[in-house]
Amino acid sequence: MLDRTPGWRTGKTLADGTIKLSSNENPLGLSPDAREAVIESLVDANRYPGDYRGALMEELARYLDVKVNNLTLGFGSTEILQVAVQAFQGPNTPLIIAQPTFEDISDYQDTMPFEVEAIPLTKDLQHDIGRMRESAMRRPSVVYFCNPNNPTGTITSSRDIDAWIAEAPETTTFLMDEAYLEYASDDSFWPAMKWIEERPNVIVIRTFSKIFAMAGLRLGYAVSHPTTARRLNEHTVQNSPSVVAGAAGIASLKDKGLVDRAITTNAESKEIVHQTLDELGLDYLPTNTNFIMHRIKGDLGEYRNRMAEEGLLVGRDFPPMLDYNRLSFGLPNEMDRWAEAIKGFRKNGWI
């Protein structure tokens, strides 16, 4: 892809010759329109970002077909997770999460005397709604769904989630983290957005870090009932987001080709990875995201070190799935290099 479409790629993917395939970043880099918008916005870098915030809220509301008062902006969706913990949890309101899932929300528990219930995914890698629901029925609680789920890349049936939401009391708060939304192609997944006007206890969480390639600029948001949005807003850091995140966010939402470019490139890279793993007979989980969990034979730490020696950063430990490695999809030519490396490992008898 680097060579094939040199005109519009603005993201650096090879720093010091190293290819980073470990943080589920979008390898295409910032949209060229966003890049221009950021540079133009720098004349306002000495001013507080109020004007950009307002314009971004309006553009985002239009993009999502919601109202501005449904929105809460954050310094990345990780701030939204922190704010939700502060606004909705308590000593008697535990967090119920899948095991494994995205780690940030449990990290934010450490500063509070709160309780976490981590419930293993089912055998087919869905959230175990039966057990989660059983646990939530006992008392007010906050339930976190990362769907599609990180680090597994898998989805949980939206029909099953909807059935629970429809019957849940208002004292069960649902945090629906849809960071990887746009990459999902399985028909049994759909967004949870339809609940936000009807159910103040459903909070949809999104990010500009993935499909919009803005991980470095820190912009995320929640969509929820106006009452809930107001409560979340009270807990956010003031003066969010920055002028540049505002400018880049607005331009990215307006860049009509951006989402398709990202999905197409991701699909191309995924295909290379699938073919390679199939060829080597290495199992992997079905992915609806921009990364994949796959097995290797032998020690995972050693595997990652050897990949690092090849200039490829791949995965980290995601307990309890310590026999899987998480691989993010870079550009197709980067995945070619990974394929070459892992095939070499096989020749050496390492995997």
Next chain:
Amino acid sequence: MLDRTPGWRTGKTLADGTIKLSSNENPLGLSPDAREAVIESLVDANRYPGDYRGALMEELARYLDVKVNNLTLGFGSTEILQVAVQAFQGPNTPLIIAQPTFEDISDYQDTMPFEVEAIPLTKDLQHDIGRMRESAMRRPSVVYFCNPNNPTGTITSSRDIDAWIAEAPETTTFLMDEAYLEYASDDSFWPAMKWIEERPNVIVIRTFSKIFAMAGLRLGYAVSHPTTARRLNEHTVQNSPSVVAGAAGIASLKDKGLVDRAITTNAESKEIVHQTLDELGLDYLPTNTNFIMHRIKGDLGEYRNRMAEEGLLVGRDFPPMLDYNRLSFGLPNEMDRWAEAIKGFRKNGWI
């Protein structure tokens, strides 16, 4: 200044013909070096900001002559204030502040069942250390000093503050907000930095929004004892700051001329304002910042509306000082326009 040094001014000061003299922003705009660094950093905008964070921490430690483990970075110093509230206050640990002072820290109380004691400044506009101390002696508490103080622009004697810190128990946490540090020229003010290794209960809070002209990029920090810094860090939003704030922060710290340029321009603008107010016989408070509190005659709201009609945004209400207007120092030629406007008001008998 616009006309005098066109080469290095990168900040827009006239948007839609309006001059903003209301938010204590630095009118010089982003350092040209920072601007270049931001543009270069955009190639990493799709990556999480870890590398920039590390490099910024090192540069900042060098600039301040402290260790990296003394530092806590935030999305503006306002995040530091929020984090300090979360880490050190509690239902039985009230906040003790001056009245008036910078509002953000009290705003963050609204989400917690915490108590605030607002103690009026003394007649000579210093924090009333006697009364604050009396209140703090009764129980653990968090004491907030904005020094120089916003919105008054005045300072509190550092000798008096030091005397209290030297004798205070560890259960009194001192938040020393030095946002306007570099503008202070009064000999009785000095930074509180010397306490940080000796006293884990002293937290120095700084920002890149003022002297470094980065209000739109959101970067602030705390300097404290490593134990305290660790505790503060646990409460911050993850992945702070953004790639661009990191790049701009590093470049601004390295731009040796930046601080002097800002101080010189500020002094020039201050002089114009002083002369004008003296000429009109309007009282004002002594300022050690990039803004001033001055009286006008007649209704303040009406005065501000009339200034807005002239394309000049000046001040807002700062209770209980409702007979003063706060004016931020823009560029000298912007202050000339303000001077012309207010002299016109006098001719009309409005002030």
